[in-house]
Amino acid sequence: MPKTYEPIATTTLTSAQNDITFTSINGTFTDILVVAFMKLSNNANSSVVFQVNGDTGSNYSVTRLQGDGTTTESSRSSNIANGNFSGNSLRVADSAGNFSPILFNMMNYANTSTNKTFLARGNNASAGVGAAVSLWRSTAAITSLKIFPIVGTIDTGTIVTLYGIKAA
Amino acid sequence: MIGNIVAAITDGGEAATDFESIATVTVGAGGAANVEFSSIPSTYQHLQIRGIVRSSAASASQNTLLRLNTDTAANYSTHYLTGNGTTAASGAEANSTYIYAGALPAANTASGRFEAFVIDILDYKDTNKYTTVRTLAGWDANGTGLVALWSGSWRNTAAVNAIRLLPNTGNFIEYSSIALYGIKG
Numbered sequence: 001m002p003k004t005y006e007p008i009a010t011t012t013l014t015s016a017q018n019d020i021t022f023t024s025i026n027g028t029f030t031d032i033l034v035v036a037f038m039k040l041s042n043n044a045n046s047s048v049v050f051q052v053n054g055d056t057g058s059n060y061s062v063t064r065l066q067g068d069g070t071t072t073e074s075s076r077s078s079n080i081a082n083g084n085f086s087g088n089s090l091r092v093a094d095s096a097g098n099f100s101p102i103l104f105n106m107m108n109y110a111n112t113s114t115n116k117t118f119l120a121r122g123n124n125a126s127a128g129v130g131a132a133v134s135l136w137r138s139t140a141a142i143t144s145l146k147i148f149p150i151v152g153t154i155d156t157g158t159i160v161t162l163y164g165i166k167a168a
Numbered sequence: 169m170i171g172n173i174v175a176a177i178t179d180g181g182e183a184a185t186d187f188e189s190i191a192t193v194t195v196g197a198g199g200a201a202n203v204e205f206s207s208i209p210s211t212y213q214h215l216q217i218r219g220i221v222r223s224s225a226a227s228a229s230q231n232t233l234l235r236l237n238t239d240t241a242a243n244y245s246t247h248y249l250t251g252n253g254t255t256a257a258s259g260a261e262a263n264s265t266y267i268y269a270g271a272l273p274a275a276n277t278a279s280g281r282f283e284a285f286v287i288d289i290l291d292y293k294d295t296n297k298y299t300t301v302r303t304l305a306g307w308d309a310n311g312t313g314l315v316a317l318w319s320g321s322w323r324n325t326a327a328v329n330a331i332r333l334l335p336n337t338g339n340f341i342e343y344s345s346i347a348l349y350g351i352k353g
Contacts, residue, residue, distance in 0.1 A: 004349065005187035029219055030192075030347060061310035065251025065317075074251030080312045107284040108220050110200055113343045117220060117284040119315075131251070133280060133306025133315040165218065167347035168189035 008032075008162040010089070013155065016041040017147035020160050027110030027141050029164030033103040034145070036160040042152030045127075048102070049082035051146045052116070052136055056081055059137045066130030083134030085147050099157065100124045109142040116142060149165025185353045188212070195344040199224055202334035205348045208292075210327060213353025215289040217331065219346035220282040224272040225338030228312065232270035232283065235332045236299060236322045240265055244321045250316035267320030270305030272335055273313075282344070283307040293327040 006029075011020050025032065040046060051060075058079040065074050066087075085104050105119040113114065118134040136142075193203045208215070223230045235244070246268040247260045261268065272283035285305035292299060299322040306315030322328075333346060 003185055004189045005185070030345075061308050061313075063251060063253045063306060063308045063313040063315045065249065065256055065315050067256070072249075072256035074253055074256040076253030076308075076313065076314075105218075105286060107218065107286065108282075108345055111343070111345075114220065114282050115280040117282055117307060119284050119306055121304060131200065131304060131315050131317060132307070133284065133308045135308040135310060135313070136278070137310060139280065162294075165349070166185075166189060167192040167218075167345075167349075168176060 004042060005085050006164045008164050010161040015156045016153040016155055018153055019146050020154060021146040022162055023144045025143050025145065028166065029110070030108060030167040031104065031165040032101040032106040032109050033163045033165055034106070034160060035163065036102040036158070037099045038102055038158045038160070039099045039155040040149055041150045041155035046149040046151035048086035048147060048149050050085040051082050053140060053144055054143045055136070055138065060134060062132055062134045064130060064132045066128055068128035071092065083118055083136060084120055084132035087130040087132050098125055106142060112139050112141055115139060133149065175258050179209050181219055188350045190255055190348040190350050191347065195340045195342055197342050199339040199341050200344070201339050202332050203340060203346050204330060204332040206330040208329050208331065209350070210211065210293045212350030213291065214350045214351040215292050215328070216351060217287040217346060218285070218349065219344070220284050221272045221344040221346065222341045223272050223284045223335035224336065224341050225274040226276060227274045228276045229307070229314070230274050230335045230337050231268055232272050232285065232305070232332050233266035233336050234287070234301060235266050235322065236268040236328050237326060238332070239322070239324065244320060246318055246320045248316055248318045250314055252314050252350040253261065254311070266320050267301050267322065269301065269303045269319065269320065269333065271314045271316065273307045274338060275311045277312065281307060281309040289328060295325050295327055298325060299328055305348040
C-alpha cells in the first residue's frame with residue numbers, strides 16, 4: 001500500500017537532454033506532484049511544456065498568468081500539441097547557476113471519468129513568475145509524462161522528481 | 169435531493185508519516201451542495217486540500233468558496249490575482265462571508281472539464297493569529313478558463329476544526345473529488 005506522499009522517480013541530468021520522460025506511472029496514487037529544479041542549456045528563452053501518454057495530437061490547451069517585474073499578462077492557447085509545465089510562457093532560466101524551481105500538479109491523473117487538469121507554478125529569478133492551468137482532453141488515466149522545452153535542451157544539473165500523493 | 173457531504177475523519181491505520189491523508193470525498197451521481205471536513209484533529213502543523221470540482225449551475229463558471237469552523241458571518245476577506253487568457257487582473261473582497269478558494273467550470277462549459285486546486289492552510293491550530301488560506305487553482309476548457317492565486321483571511325484566532333467548500337451557485341457534480349491532508353511540523 002503506498003504511503004500518502006511518496007517519491008516515485010527522480011531524474012538528475014549529467015548531460016544536456018532534449019527531454020525528460022517518465023513512463024509506467026502506475027495508477028496507485030490520487031495526484032502526481034512533479035518538483036523540478038530546471039535550467040536550459042542554450043542561450044534562448046523558452047517555455048517548458050509536457051505531453052502525456054505519448055499524445056502528440058492537438059488535444060491540449062493552456063491558460064497562463066505571468067509577471068516579469070514590469071508587466072503582468074494572461075494568455076491562452078487552444079488545440080495545441082502540449083500543455084504548460086514551467087508555469088508561464090517566459091523563459092526558464094538559461095544563465096549559469098540560475099535554475100528555476102517548478103511545481104507541477106497532475107490532479108486525479110488516474111481517473112477515467114474526467115478530462116485531466118494540470119496546475120503549474122514556475123519561478124525564474126531573472127525572468128519572472130507565473131502560473132498555468134492546462135487541459136488534456138482525454139479521460140484516459142495518465143501513464144507517462146514527457147517534459148521538454150519548446151526551444152533548446154534541458155541542462156546538466158536539472159533535477160526532476162515525481163511524487164505520488166495518495167488520498168484516503 | 170442534493171445533500172451535504174460531511175467527511176468522516178478516521179484513522180486509516182497507516183503508520184504515521186509527515187504528510188498524511190485525513191479524509192477524502194468523491195461526489196456521487198446525486199451531486200453535493202457542499203463538502204465539509206469536520207472534527208479535524210489538531211495533531212498537524214498545516215493542512216492542504218487538493219481536489220477537482222465542477223458546478224451544476226447554469227452558467228459557464230462559478231467561484232469555489234471556503235468557510236472555517238461553520239462561521240457564516242462576515243469575518244473573511246480575500247485578495248486575488250487572476251488570468252483569464254486575455255487579461256491579468258487583481259482584486260479584493262473585504263468583510264465577506266467566505267474566502268474565495270478557486271473558480272470552477274459549470275454546466276454551460278463543455279463536459280469533462282474540472283477545476284483543479286491546491287489550498288494551503290498554514291498553522292491552522294495556532295490560536296495566536298488569524299488563519300490565512302492560500303490557493304492555486306484553475307480550469308481550462310480549450311478556449312475559456314481561468315488560472316489564479318487567492319489569499320484569504322479568517323479574522324478569528326480559533327484553531328481550525330472544520331472546513332466547508334462549496335460553489336457559490338449550484339452543486340458540486342459527480343466526480344468532483346476533494347481530499348484533506350495534514351502536514352506535521
